[in-house]
Amino acid sequence: MPPVRKTSTLSTEDDLEHTNLSSEERVSVQANEVASEMMPKGFIMDRISGEKRKDTPKEAVRQRIAWALLREDGISFDDMASDFPVTIDGRRRKIDIAIFHEGKPHTEQNISRVVVCRPEPAIGRTVVRIRDHQQADKDLVELKEIMTGIDGCRYGLWTNGLDFFFLEKRATRFEVDFDPISYWPTAGDSQGTPETASRAVMRRADEAMLRTAFRRCHNFIHGNEGMPKDAAFWQFLYLIFCKIHDERSPRDARQFWIGAKEQFEPQGQKAVRRRILTLFEEVKQRYQSVFRGNEEITLSDRALAFMVSELSRYDLLRTDVDVKGAAYQEIVGTNLRGDRGQYFTPRGVTKLAVEMLAPKETERVLDPACGTGGFLTATLAYMLHKFRDEQKSNDTTEEFNEVTQRLSDYAQKYVFGADFDPFLIKASQMHMVMSGDGRGHLYNINSLEFPEGHLGDVRRAVQECNLGTMDIVITNPPFGSDIPIDDPVILRQYELAQRWERLDDGTFRSTGDYHGRVAPEVLFIERCVRWLKRDGGRMGIVLPNGILGNPAAEYIRAWILRNTWVLASIDLPVEVFIVDANVNILTSLLFLKRKTDEEIMAEARGGQVEYPIFMAVAEKVGFDRRGNPLYKRNPDGTDIVTVNTVTERMVRKGKEIVHTFTRPEREVDNDLPIIAREYRAFLEREARNYAHLRGL
Numbered sequence: 116m117p118p119v120r121k122t123s124t125l126s127t128e129d130d131l132e133h134t135n136l137s138s139e140e141r142v143s144v145q146a147n148e149v150a151s152e153m154m155p156k157g158f159i160m161d162r163i164s165g166e167k168r169k170d171t172p173k174e175a176v177r178q179r180i181a182w183a184l185l186r187e188d189g190i191s192f193d194d195m196a197s198d199f200p201v202t203i204d205g206r207r208r209k210i211d212i213a214i215f216h217e218g219k220p221h222t223e224q225n226i227s228r229v230v231v232c233r234p235e236p237a238i239g240r241t242v243v244r245i246r247d248h249q250q251a252d253k254d255l256v257e258l259k260e261i262m263t264g265i266d267g268c269r270y271g272l273w274t275n276g277l278d279f280f281f282l283e284k285r286a287t288r289f290e291v292d293f294d295p296i297s298y299w300p301t302a303g304d305s306q307g308t309p310e311t312a313s314r315a316v317m318r319r320a321d322e323a324m325l326r327t328a329f330r331r332c333h334n335f336i337h338g339n340e341g342m343p344k345d346a347a348f349w350q351f352l353y354l355i356f357c358k359i360h361d362e363r364s365p366r367d368a369r370q371f372w373i374g375a376k377e378q379f380e381p382q383g384q385k386a387v388r389r390r391i392l393t394l395f396e397e398v399k400q401r402y403q404s405v406f407r408g409n410e411e412i413t414l415s416d417r418a419l420a421f422m423v424s425e426l427s428r429y430d431l432l433r434t435d436v437d438v439k440g441a442a443y444q445e446i447v448g449t450n451l452r453g454d455r456g457q458y459f460t461p462r463g464v465t466k467l468a469v470e471m472l473a474p475k476e477t478e479r480v481l482d483p484a485c486g487t488g489g490f491l492t493a494t495l496a497y498m499l500h501k502f503r504d505e506q507k508s509n510d511t512t513e514e515f516n517e518v519t520q521r522l523s524d525y526a527q528k529y530v531f532g533a534d535f536d537p538f539l540i541k542a543s544q545m546h547m548v549m550s551g552d553g554r555g556h557l558y559n560i561n562s563l564e565f566p567e568g569h570l571g572d573v574r575r576a577v578q579e580c581n582l583g584t585m586d587i588v589i590t591n592p593p594f595g596s597d598i599p600i601d602d603p604v605i606l607r608q609y610e611l612a613q614r615w616e617r618l619d620d621g622t623f624r625s626t627g628d629y630h631g632r633v634a635p636e637v638l639f640i641e642r643c644v645r646w647l648k649r650d651g652g653r654m655g656i657v658l659p660n661g662i663l664g665n666p667a668a669e670y671i672r673a674w675i676l677r678n679t680w681v682l683a684s685i686d687l688p689v690e691v692f693i694v695d696a697n698v699n700i701l702t703s704l705l706f707l708k709r710k711t712d713e714e715i716m717a718e719a720r721g722g723q724v725e726y727p728i729f730m731a732v733a734e735k736v737g738f739d740r741r742g743n744p745l746y747k748r749n750p751d752g753t754d755i756v757t758v759n760t761v762t763e764r765m766v767r768k769g770k771e772i773v774h775t776f777t778r779p780e781r782e783v784d785n786d787l788p789i790i791a792r793e794y795r796a797f798l799e800r801e802a803r804n805y806a807h808l809r810g811l
Contacts, residue, residue: 162185176275194215199226262293297377464687482589483532483642540557558572606633641674644709653682746783754782
């Protein structure tokens with residue numbers, strides 16, 4: 116449901132009734148109060164209690180965990196409490212998150228689980244060693260004391276947002292002991308046996324938690340196993356392939372699972388390895404276009420068990436494409452950022468570009484410099500939301516399978532990608548498989564050399580996606596004067612590789628001579644245009660601002676105006692690439708539509724036609740140069756708050772559990788969604804007067 120701004124406040128009589136409401140109803144009531152008061156700077160709202168709290172590093176961890184307990188574990192906010200007071204050995208303590216038996220009063224006797232939260236260590240994206248329970252023994256003392264002092268508490272969690280330590284209490288008449296477990300059960304369930312773990316209901320992942328799980332997996336391989344970062348990355352990808360493949364198996368045939376204690380026992384670790392190696396052989400057979408067949412999982416038993424414990428609880432097929440994309444990008448950028456101008460496009464930019472181009476279900480989409488597939492998976496996410504919107508609901512398994520199959524068919528028929536780097540192609544294939552099972556139409560070719568070239572996929576690409584066959588081209592090409600194209604065989608394919616001279620009437624004419632070196636982004640403009648269909652193919656491309664502004668690049672702009680209709684130009688702030696690629700560069704998104712031969716000839720006879728161009732400047736993209744989130748504020752400095760109604764569904768023991776509640780959220784200060792909406796409005800407004808804008 117879209118954000119709904121609330122302006123009403125409660126009367127005094129309403130305030131007196133707060134104590135009679137459930138916690139979720141109370142959060143809803145207080146959400147409206149908070150929205151009307153606005154949120155003072157430096158405060159956030161506790162999702163559990165509905166109270167305002169200081170925005171501290173520890174509080175950020177608590178709110179993230181509370182949200183995950185609801186979304187992933189099906190534990191209602193009504194069965195949680197923040198800072199719940201208890202008495203342990205005569206001392207008063209506050210439990211960061213107390214979880215009570217479902218529907219029971221909030222008393223110490225009804226506590227079933229406890230969470231101890233600590234601030235997340237300030238390490239950025241640095242790879243760190245993942246501790247085990249023994250190494251974290253001092254940190255777990257407080258958790259064990261609380262669990263010991265509360266008779267009915269069986270499970271505990273200690274976390275700082277990066278480390279997660281789950282414990283299960285074993286109490287006898289004479290002593291209390293604690294067993295490390297991989298994860299605790301969902302609401303109302305028990306751990307059961309290893310055999311029941313293979314049939315356990317998997318969770319739809321919360322974005323923050325899936326990002327953390329991916330990061331923990333990669334950190335464990337690189338930091339604990341000592342593997343180089345690139346080798347760690349590929350081992351991680353092999354496991355993701357196994358996970359996706361296993362989810363398509365019947366529940367009683369799954370192999371990607373782990374018992375609650377197998378991770379911590381040598382025999383259990385070996386059992387996990389046997390299951391995964393068998394599964395990996397099936398994966399290599401199914402995805403022969405991705406694997407050569409000689410790939411191996413070289414992780415140790417303990418590393419393999421750790422990764423399976425992190426990933427097995429998630430249902431990646433049912434998890435939203437945007438969520439998986441965010442998690443995937445968490446580890447891709449630091450591992451595969453190349454030295455040939457390869458800057459992986461931030462998700463906000465890929466989403467904006469796709470929304471502005473608005474691909475249709477029967478349109479062919481190509482990224483000729485696809486990298487790890489950011490634009491391609493953004494296209495799949497866009498189509499998935501479109502398919503879901505066309506259905507009345509998506510709650511049944513039949514409806515889910517229907518939409519999933521439709522997306523898979525679309526991906527395999529209409530989505531194409533190419534890149535010079537074979538490792539990036541494999542990473543893109545992984546991203547596509549995780550997003551929509553799009554295994555085909557990815558090519559290891561030099562797009563600037565195409566349709567010539569020596570790389571292995573050239574012949575297949577000529578047959579399947581030759582020049583002039585694409586409805587949409589969308590890309591962020593490598594750019595920079597330090598990686599010029601100087602091969603004469605390539606340069607002679609391009610008009611923009613020629614020297615152009617300015618005539619007295621302001622037009623440009625080619626001299627027939629060629630430059631010895633040309634920046635790749637210049638050639639990519641022409642190559643993308645040539646890849647489009649002549650009858651209205653359209654494109655979006657990320658370019659350095661110099662091409663659109665420097666006097667020396669005027670001939671490039673003249674060529675663009677002669678051969679295409681300029682649909683839109685969006686200036687992007689420097690934060691876009693500083694945060695995700697550590698590159699300080701100003702860029703623009705340029706949207707073009709290829710002119711037909713008839714349109715070019717008509718303009719040659721009668722002169723260029725004046726027409727409107729959508730232009731926008733994105734000043735804010737939701738985060739600052741350090742990656743910290745930016746929120747909209749009122750003139751008095753308070754944060755603007757929007758009240759959202761959220762519905763979370765979870766199947767538990769064959770029954771659907773529905774949590775519906777209202778919560779306030781600070782509005783992220785991000786111009787990109789606004790630009791996308793304004794562009795669609797621009798097209799609707801201007802299409803009646805300009806033929807080249809119709810049908811976009």
